[in-house]
Amino acid sequence: xxxxxxxxxxxxxxxxxxxxxxxxxxxxxxxxxxxxxxxxxxxxxxxxxxxxxxxxxxxxxxxxxxxxxxxxxxxxxxxxxxxxxxxxxxxxxxxxxxxxxxxxxxxxxxxxxxxxxxxxxxxxxxxxxxxxxxxxxxxxxxx
Amino acid sequence: xxxxxxxxxxxxxxxxxxxxxxxxxxxxxxxxxxxxxxxxxxxxxxxxxxxxxxxxxxxxxxxxxxxxxxxxxxxxxxxxxxxxxxxxxxxxxxxxxxxxxxxxx
Numbered sequence: 001x002x003x004x005x006x007x008x009x010x011x012x013x014x015x016x017x018x019x020x021x022x023x024x025x026x027x028x029x030x031x032x033x034x035x036x037x038x039x040x041x042x043x044x045x046x047x048x049x050x051x052x053x054x055x056x057x058x059x060x061x062x063x064x065x066x067x068x069x070x071x072x073x074x075x076x077x078x079x080x081x082x083x084x085x086x087x088x089x090x091x092x093x094x095x096x097x098x099x100x101x102x103x104x105x106x107x108x109x110x111x112x113x114x115x116x117x118x119x120x121x122x123x124x125x126x127x128x129x130x131x132x133x134x135x136x137x138x139x140x141x142x143x
Numbered sequence: 144x145x146x147x148x149x150x151x152x153x154x155x156x157x158x159x160x161x162x163x164x165x166x167x168x169x170x171x172x173x174x175x176x177x178x179x180x181x182x183x184x185x186x187x188x189x190x191x192x193x194x195x196x197x198x199x200x201x202x203x204x205x206x207x208x209x210x211x212x213x214x215x216x217x218x219x220x221x222x223x224x225x226x227x228x229x230x231x232x233x234x235x236x237x238x239x240x241x242x243x244x245x246x247x248x
Contacts, residue, residue, distance in 0.1 A: 006178060006179055006180055006181050006182050007182050008181075009181035009182060009183055010181075010182045010183045011183040011184075012183045012184035012185070013181065013183070013184060015214075015215045015218075018215055035179055035180065037177055037179070037180070038175050038177070038178075038179070039158055039159065039162050040162075040173045040174050040175040040236070041174070041175045041176060041177045041178075041189075042177075042189055043156050043157065043189040043190050043191050043218065044156065044157035044158070044191075044201075045157065045158070045159075048177060048180045049180065050180050050181050058181075060177070060180055060181055062177070062180075064157075066157045066199065067157075067191075071215070075183075099216075100215055100216050102215075
């Protein structure tokens, strides 16, 4: 993965996945330069990056320095499941770290393939469907 | 806190004492887009749902303006173009009028 310049993405994005990870894990999963967000651009002091994946798809990642929440947002015109598969090919996110996934995600049957990332995102989706209800009332802060 | 505010949703933001002062002075919470990350999307006010935890710098507030539908759990967004969201600079800066409940610098 690489970062892309801000002008490379002119579409809006949809929050699609939220994980809670410590800062060192963030650096390991996403070894790219992050930039500080404007204080009014987030609900907490945050850093972010626009990632261009090996597939050419892009995602916006935003990391909250207080809550340790990483939000992955997918461009509005992009297929969320396919984009997350591409992301997970490059960043092995621990499913236990995931606190929410959008209910807009649809994993097509064709994605039940043999590739690790495809299996991983399917497991992710199934796990998170179970978590989804409880996540609606989850505390946003570290305990 | 007024009696009617007991039944209104509570939100909070983690932010510096400077931002606290600016918002309390104006009576509004502002929001900007993430233009240094990507170029698209309208400005949005962003907050977490629930009270401000003790020990953190930030603000706690309530408002009659409903947040956008479909926000991630625990988060509230108010986007440019939705009812009650004031446009201070088109495509760059919006704000919602709020009642502040707590300020921790």
